[in-house]
Amino acid sequence: MSQTKTVLIVEDDPVFRRVLSFSIAKKGMIVETANHGGSGFDRLMNGGIDFLVTDLQMPLCSGIELLERLQAVKGYQCPSTVLCTAKGLELDRNDLIERFNLLALMHKPFSPRKLTEVIINHFEEVAGVVDKDQEATEMITPTFAMNPIALQADVGHHG
Amino acid sequence: MDNMLPANAPTLPAAASFPTAISASGDILDGIEQNYAAKDTESSEQSMNSNESAATRKLSSKAPLQRKRTMSITTRVGLQFFLTAVCVMVCAFAASAFPDSRSFQAFMWLTSVATCALIGMTTMRTTRTLQTIESELNQAAGEPEAWKSVRPIIGSAPITHSWNELLQCVGQSQIPIATDRNPAELNHEVVTLARAMRGLPVAWVITDRDGRIRFISPAACGLLALDEANEHAGKDLLQRLGLRDDTDESVREIRQRLLSDLRMVRERHTLKTESLTLQLRIRRSVLEGRSGDGQGLAWILTDVTQQDLASRSRDQFLMTATHELRTPLGNLQAYAEALQLEEDLEVEQQKEFCNVIVSEANRLGRLVDQLLTVGQMEAGSMVAVRNELEMLPMVQYSWDQMTATAEKKSQSLLTDFAAKLPTVFGDREKLQAALVNLVGNAVKYTPDGGEIIVRCGHDDEWIRVSVQDNGPGIPADEQSKVFDKFYRGSNTVDLDERGNGLGLAFTREVARMHGGDIDLESTIGEGSTFTMRLPVGGQSRSGI
Numbered sequence: 001m002s003q004t005k006t007v008l009i010v011e012d013d014p015v016f017r018r019v020l021s022f023s024i025a026k027k028g029m030i031v032e033t034a035n036h037g038g039s040g041f042d043r044l045m046n047g048g049i050d051f052l053v054t055d056l057q058m059p060l061c062s063g064i065e066l067l068e069r070l071q072a073v074k075g076y077q078c079p080s081t082v083l084c085t086a087k088g089l090e091l092d093r094n095d096l097i098e099r100f101n102l103l104a105l106m107h108k109p110f111s112p113r114k115l116t117e118v119i120i121n122h123f124e125e126v127a128g129v130v131d132k133d134q135e136a137t138e139m140i141t142p143t144f145a146m147n148p149i150a151l152q153a154d155v156g157h158h159g
Numbered sequence: 160m161d162n163m164l165p166a167n168a169p170t171l172p173a174a175a176s177f178p179t180a181i182s183a184s185g186d187i188l189d190g191i192e193q194n195y196a197a198k199d200t201e202s203s204e205q206s207m208n209s210n211e212s213a214a215t216r217k218l219s220s221k222a223p224l225q226r227k228r229t230m231s232i233t234t235r236v237g238l239q240f241f242l243t244a245v246c247v248m249v250c251a252f253a254a255s256a257f258p259d260s261r262s263f264q265a266f267m268w269l270t271s272v273a274t275c276a277l278i279g280m281t282t283m284r285t286t287r288t289l290q291t292i293e294s295e296l297n298q299a300a301g302e303p304e305a306w307k308s309v310r311p312i313i314g315s316a317p318i319t320h321s322w323n324e325l326l327q328c329v330g331q332s333q334i335p336i337a338t339d340r341n342p343a344e345l346n347h348e349v350v351t352l353a354r355a356m357r358g359l360p361v362a363w364v365i366t367d368r369d370g371r372i373r374f375i376s377p378a379a380c381g382l383l384a385l386d387e388a389n390e391h392a393g394k395d396l397l398q399r400l401g402l403r404d405d406t407d408e409s410v411r412e413i414r415q416r417l418l419s420d421l422r423m424v425r426e427r428h429t430l431k432t433e434s435l436t437l438q439l440r441i442r443r444s445v446l447e448g449r450s451g452d453g454q455g456l457a458w459i460l461t462d463v464t465q466q467d468l469a470s471r472s473r474d475q476f477l478m479t480a481t482h483e484l485r486t487p488l489g490n491l492q493a494y495a496e497a498l499q500l501e502e503d504l505e506v507e508q509q510k511e512f513c514n515v516i517v518s519e520a521n522r523l524g525r526l527v528d529q530l531l532t533v534g535q536m537e538a539g540s541m542v543a544v545r546n547e548l549e550m551l552p553m554v555q556y557s558w559d560q561m562t563a564t565a566e567k568k569s570q571s572l573l574t575d576f577a578a579k580l581p582t583v584f585g586d587r588e589k590l591q592a593a594l595v596n597l598v599g600n601a602v603k604y605t606p607d608g609g610e611i612i613v614r615c616g617h618d619d620e621w622i623r624v625s626v627q628d629n630g631p632g633i634p635a636d637e638q639s640k641v642f643d644k645f646y647r648g649s650n651t652v653d654l655d656e657r658g659n660g661l662g663l664a665f666t667r668e669v670a671r672m673h674g675g676d677i678d679l680e681s682t683i684g685e686g687s688t689f690t691m692r693l694p695v696g697g698q699s700r701s702g703i
Binding site: 013015016018019020022023026057059086087108109110111112113 | 478481482483485486488489490491492493494496497500501512515519647
């Protein structure tokens with residue numbers, strides 16, 4: 001990877017958030033976290049996020065609400081998104097994936113390794129396209145590094 | 160005899176449908192009664208029976224029209240005689256006015272005689288209906304079974320219809336007698352069955368083929384909010400069920416199915432009234448009547464609102480419970496995997512991950528316990544031990560349990576205990592868990608540096624344990640919800656505290672199980688006070 005990518009994790013359970021950050025940071029990416037959709041939205045609006053991992057069920061502002069709010073922002077290009085959920089089969093999987101153009105919908109319990117694989121594969125794919133068409137990068141990461149934010153203490157420590 | 164009718168023709172409706180034309184032409188001309196030209200009396204009666212329901216219906220609807228302005232036959236005869244007398248008197252006066260004119264007197268005499276003859280004839284016509292009936296009855300006189308051969312008559316006079324109706328009734332009452340069963344036994348059976356039908360706690364309705372009510376059970380009256388004392392025959396059942404609404408496609412479909420010729424139809428229907436919404440299961444079957452008398456539809460309406468609610472809340476509980484179970488499970492998997500895959504982990508980190516795994520496993524265990532307890536309690540299948548318990552040591556224990564956590568958050572955990580407390584009858588394990596929950600909750604949701612006071616005291620009736628904190632407080636609209644299963648307050652999110660929303664539900668269930676309850680007082684920004692009260696001496700009201 002040419003540039004270090006930033007991944008935002010929106011998840012209400014601090015323990016799970018911790019292990020997700022750890023696994024993703026291990027792969028050399030910068031990880032930022034938010035504990036519900038509202039703060040996740042604010043962070044996304046500040047820019048500089050290349051990839052979004054969000055939980056579905058969170059208090060205050062759920063993952064769906066977050067994605068809906070993002071869609072409602074005119075001209076905003078939502079980063080590639082993975083939605084995690086502890087809900088089982090009661091969800092309409094295909095509808096969700098289509099509606100929000102999700103990269104994947106992951107059911108808990110899932111392996112963080114799978115999630116990091118999805119993220120890395122995605123970035124590699126994008127990088128492949130970028131080699132052919134430089135402009136695409138500009139579009140995907142238009143505001144990268146515009147708002148550098150300090151890594152979380154634990155991520156920094158291990159990253 | 161210009162009004163002959165075929166033997167099997169449905170004469171009554173036909174006759175009944177032209178009443179105005181005949182009566183408009185005057186009372187004097189109403190003598191067109193006619194015997195049925197029925198050679199075969201039996202077939203005539205059968206035709207009467209098969210048309211009876213239709214005829215009865217028509218008759219009952221037309222009868223008031225018929226009877227509105229007809230003089231009785233005797234009145235008419237009297238009037239005719241009066242008319243004759245007046246005529247003769249006028250003639251006599253006229254004749255005596257001209258004593259000299261013989262020819263005029265002769266003419267007057269002739270006029271009187273002609274008037275008498277004319278009115279005599281009209282009188283005969285007027286009484287013709289009576290005469291027909293009389294001759295019919297004369298035929299049957301003396302023989303007990305001969306009245307069966309009495310035939311209906313046609314005509315427009317009101318007594319014609321009454322006579323025909325009378326014959327129909329007689330014909331109807333003949334049917335059961337025709338069976339080989341003893342009338343007394345049959346009567347007893349009918350009465351018992353009718354009573355049983357009325358007494359059944361089932362909402363049944365018998366309607367005609369168009370859904371008009373003929374009979375309705377008290378239970379159905381209750382279900383459809385109809386007054387039992389009123390007469391409901393003839394009302395539209397489908398209207399009552401809200402199934403006459405043509406704007407809704409699905410309603411129309413249900414109605415068509417219900418009124419179709421299918422022998423059995425089962426439908427589910429949501430009945431919305433002003434005050435409440437009912438989930439109804441409708442089962443209707445076709446009634447096949449003998450000789451047309453019992454045809455119609457039988458409906459059984461079942462209120463399944465409560466069942467629906469129960470199954471929905473069970474589904475909701477299961478869904479939330481599995482969600483809550485998957486979360487620690489996911490953590491277990493994720494941390495174990497992290498340990499397994501990452502080779503260059505520092506010892507400290509390995510330790511940390513192992514700790515997480517242990518605590519998550521504990522959490523999962525606690526969660527399963529709580530889920531089971533709350534589920535059992537709600538189902539009423541919880542078995543509770545009942546011992547005499549000292550409350551003070553238990554409250555003290557809960558306080559001890561939480562001091563470490565409170566210290567970590569630099570909170571001051573204070574106590575204000577009464578010197579002596581009465582005993583409580585109850586289940587030690589559960590009460591202890593409930594108390595730890597209560598104190599633990601306060602420590603958990605009060606910010607660092609806060610103050611928590613655990614109090615206990617009593618009056619004659621109750622022992623009260625209250626936990627007061629100076630945390631963020633709970634908004635008024637959430638205060639009743641915090642005791643619901645899986646409910647988590649909206650301001651707990653930013654605290655990064657984990658919970659499954661079962662603790663307070665559990666605590667309240669325990670308190671109620673012991674005949675007590677739990678109250679909450681809270682002001683935003685000032686803090687909350689949870690007070691659990693238990694009856695002194697364990698005078699339990701829940702039967703444990």
